């Protein structure tokens with residue numbers, strides 16, 4: 001095992017960078033690379049997908065949710081401090097073929113503080129994506145093949161915005177109505193609302209409680 005994570009090479013699919021550095025093929029596809037120099041994000045914003053596939057390269061990183069405006073908006077400002085962690089591995093299938101297939105395997109995850117639709121408090125929701133993409137020559141081909149293919153088909157680009165794809169994919173994982181498994185709000189309500197404090201035992205049936213309120217307060221205000 002390599003003890004020092006910070007010096008572990010993370011292959012960057014940047015054409016100029018690759019001239020000087022030999023990319024390392026890594027068996028553990030999609031392994032997270034959390035410590036990255038700042039220029040990595042710049043590269044992910046304009047990724048040469050084909051070159052990445054040819055080199056079998058993996059790139060990855062983590063950045064604050066604030067860098068993803070649409071994700072950040074979903075948190076209604078609570079997302080500051082959350083991180084998006086991701087990795088992407090290129091793969092060329094049938095490299096000897098006239099038309100080899102260009103693939104990119106994407107993994108991304110984050111935990112977002114969303115608004116619980118039951119109690120309107122903050123609820124932490126984990127979003128995770130683990131998905132392969134196949135890249136074809138152009139938008140037209142992609143549109144023609146996408147419906148029939150099991151995988152997502154995208155148009156090849158020398159300057160592909162990988163971070164935007166990551167944001168798109170995480171947004172699609174967003175629950176329609178995020179909720180706590182058990183809302184903490186029941187406790188808060190009874191403590192905050194004096195009308196609720198009628199001395200009834202906790203756990204009493206709500207209709208029984210309603211009856212007590214009516215009978216118990218005939219002259220209230």
Ligand SMILES: [Zn+2]
Nearest residue numbers: 116119180183
């Ligand atoms: Zn709740």
